[in-house]
Amino acid sequence: MTETTVDGSMLRSMFIQGANNLGNNVDRVDALNVFPVPDGDTGTNMNLTVVSGVKEIQQLHSANAGQVAKSFSKGLLMGARGNSGVILSQLFRGFSKPLADANELDSKQLAKAFETSVDTAYQAVMKPVEGTILTVAKDAAKAAKKAAKKETSIKEMLHAVVAEANASLERTPDLLPVLKEVGVVDSGGQGLVHVYEGMLAAARGEEVTEASSQLSMDEHVQLTHHQNAQSQLSAEDIEFGYCTEVMVRFEDSKLEQHPYNEEGFREELGQYGDSLLVVSDEDLLKIHIHAEEPGEILSLSQRFGELVNIKIENMREQHSALTGEKAAPAAKPSPVAEKAEQVKEQKPFAVVTVAMGDGIYDLFKGLGADVVIEGGQTMNPSTEDIVRAIQETNAEQVFVLPNNGNIVMAAEQAAEVSEQQVQVIATKSVPQGLAAMFAFEPERTTAENEEAMKEGLTLVTTGQVTHAVRDTTIEGHSIKEGDFMGICESEIVSSGQSVTDVAERLVQAMVQEDTEIVTILTGADAKEENTSYLVDYIEKEYDDVEVEVHAGKQPLYDYILASE
Amino acid sequence: MATKWKIITDSTADLPEELVKELDITVVPLKVIFGQEETFYDRINLMPEEFYEKLREADQMPTTSQPSPHEFETVYRKLHEESEAGTKLVSLHLSSQLSGTYQAAQIAADQLSEEGLDIKVVDTKRASCAVGIIVKELAQMVQAGVSPSTCEERLQELLEKTEVYFIVDTLEFLQKNGRIGKASALLGSLLKMKPILSLTADGEVYPLEKVRGRKKALQRLGEILREKYGTQPVETAISHAEVFEQADSVLATAKENVEVVSVMKSSIGPVIGAHVGPGALAIAVAPAKNN
Structure with missing residues (x-):
C-alpha cells in the first residue's frame, strides 16, 4: 500500500474493516426498517452476508487485489440473506469484475470497480427502486469517478465516496415517500455507508475492531446452528459432538498469569472444534464452539477468569431427536409419506420451500414439498442454505418457493449458482406458497407446472396478524409498540390492542365477493378462544365462505390468513 | 350372423x-x-x-x-x-x-x-x-x-372417446373402498380440496386436477371440456349424489364451453354412491353421432 495504490493485503483489510464497521452498527441499521414488524432485519441480513465474505478472505493469506475481491465476492454471494444482502453481494460481484488478476489498484481502477459494481447490482434487480441502497451506491460511484479524475490519493478518493454516500443517504426520503412518512433513511443504504466508512478507515490506517458489545452472540450461535441443522445429514456425520458455550468474567489476577489475546485464544481453541465464536469486551469473554472435548474448553477458558455460565449440549442426541420427530408423520402414517421417502433417489421434480412453524411444515410436506428450509420472517436463509437444499433433493428440476418477499432474491441467486435446473416461483407469503404448492403436479411438465404454480399464487390473498416492534406512524396508522397489526398483502389495514378486532378488520379487507374459502393458520401464541371467535365471525358475516383452520404454529404471527 | x-x-x-x-x-x-x-x-x-x-x-x-x-x-x-x-x-x-x-x-x-x-x-x-x-x-x-x-x-x-369427470366432496369413500387408484397421491394433503377425478384409458381412477372450492372446480371443468372437445358437438350425461343445484351449474358450465346436443340427467345410484360418497357429481361426455 502506497498513498496512490491498494494492494491485496490492503484491500483485504478494507473489506474486513468495512464488515466490522457494519457489524458494529447492526442495531442502528435494523432500527431503520420501515415496517415495524418482526421481520428479517436489514442490518442483520447485511451483516451476516459480509461476515460470510470475511470468512472467505480470511482463508487467503497472500493474494493480489483481484483475488481478494473475487474471493470476498464469492463469500458474499453464498452468504447473501435478504434482499439487501443479495444486492450487497451483487455490488461486490460487480466490484471484482474489472479487477481480474490486478496486483494493485490505483484510484482510477478503484473508481471503475465502484462503477461496475453499480451496473451489476442494477442488472440483478428486476425493478430497481430509487431511494434505496442502489441509489446510494450509484451516487457514491459517481463521486468516485469524479474524484479519481484529479485525485491520485486513495484516501482522498474514498473520502469523497463516503461523503457522497452519506449525502445520498440523507436524500433517500425525498425519493421514497414511505421513508419520509416514517421519518427514516433507507436501511440498506445506511448499511452500505457503514461498509464504505470502514473501508475508508482502513485506507487511513485506522483500526475498526469488532466491538463485542454490538455483536450479538445469540445471533451468531443461532446462525451457526441453523446452518448445521441444514447440512448435517445424520448424527454420525457430526464430527464435534458437543455444543459448548462458556461465559467468563475476566479476573485481573488470572490475567497477570495468562494475558488474554482474543486472536491468539481463537487460534488456540480452533484446534478443538468448529463453529467457533469468541467475543470479548473489557469484562466478559464469551465462547461458542462445537467440540468433542468440552472439558478442555472449560479449562482453557478458566485461565482468564471465573466461569459465569456454562451450557453443554450433546448434538448427536439432539439431532436424532430432531430428525426422528420430523420423520414421524403428523397424524397417521399415510402411504404417500412412505412413498415420498422411497423415491427420494433421483426424481424428475422436487420442490424446496421455506417456512417456520411445525404445522406449516406439515402442510407443505403434505402437499409434496421435498425440503422445507426452516426460516422466514426472522431468519432469512442464505443463498448457500437454499443451494444446499436444492442439492439435497437430488432432482433434475427443482422449484423453489421462497414464501417471503425478502427471500425471493436469495432464491433467485441460488437458482443461478446451482447446477441443477431451478425455477423460482416468487411466492411472497406462506399462503401464496401453499397455493402454488397446491397447483403442483409431479406428472406435468416443467413448463406446465411453472405456469400452474404461478397462476395458483395469484388466486390467493394473504393476510397476517402480528405485533408492532416499535412505535411508528405509517400509511396513516399510528401504531404503538406491542399493538397488533393486520396486514393485507403488504398493506397495513388495521391496528390496535385487540387481536380479534384487528383480525376482524383484516378479514373485511381480504374477503371479496367471489371468496369461497378463508384459511386460518394459527400461530404458536394464538389463543383458542380468539380463533373460535374469528371463525364464528367469518361464518356469520359471510354466508358463502367456508372456513378452514390449521394449527400453523408459526412464531411471531398470531394469524396467517388466506382468502381464495 | x-x-x-x-x-x-x-x-x-x-x-x-x-x-x-x-x-x-x-x-x-x-x-x-x-x-x-x-x-x-x-x-x-x-x-x-x-x-x-x-x-x-x-x-x-x-x-x-x-x-x-x-x-x-x-x-x-x-x-x-x-x-x-x-x-x-x-x-x-x-x-x-x-x-x-x-x-x-x-x-x-x-x-x-x-x-x-x-x-x-x-x-x-x-x-x-x-x-x-x-x-x-x-x-x-x-x-x-x-x-x-x-x-x-x-x-x-x-x-x-367417452370421458367421465367426477367432482367428489371427499376422497374418504374412494379410499375406504379401495377404488382410489392413482388419486392416492392426493391423500397426504391436509388442505381440503375438490379433486376432479377421471378414469384412465384402462378404467382406473386418477386425479385430473386438484382444486379448492366448488366454483374453481366448475371453472376448471369447463376449461377441460373445451380443451378436449373444442367445437365438436357432444352428448352429455350428468349424475349426482343429491346435489341438484350443482348438477345444474355443471351443466350450464358445459353448455358455455362446448356444443351440447343432448343431456341425460340422473342420480348416482347406491353402488356408485357408496364409492364416491354424498355430494359427488359425475359428468360424462361423448362425441355426437355423425349424421
Missing part, C-alpha cells in the same frame, strides 16, 4: 328409470350391503334417495357386491328365449378395474356360448353415467333399427 342387438347393462350405469323402460334396456342390479345382513338390490328395492338417507344414519360404511355369474346366466337365458332368432345379446359393464361385474358376465357368457347363445360382453372401462351414455346411444340405434355392423362402429367410437 346377428341381425339385431339386445342391450344389457348393470345398475352402475346410472340410467334414468324412464329411459330404461323407453329404450327397453335390461339392467342387472348389483348389491349394497349395510352391516351384516341387510342386502339390497341396487335401484330395485333401494332407490338413490333412500340410500343416501340410510348412508347418513349408518354407523358403518356399506359394502357392495357384483352380480354372480349365475345371476347373469339367468338373465341371458331368459332374454335369449324371449328374443327373436338372430338376436345378439350385447352386455355393457363398468370398468373391470373397479368391479368384478364384467368378469362375472363374461363367465356366464362363456358358458352359454357353448349352448350356442350369441353374447358379447363389453368392458367399457368407464363408470356411472359414462357407461349410461354409451348404453343409451346404442339402445337408441337398436330401437331405430340400425344394423349391428353400424352399431359396432359406433360402439368402438364411444369406447374410445
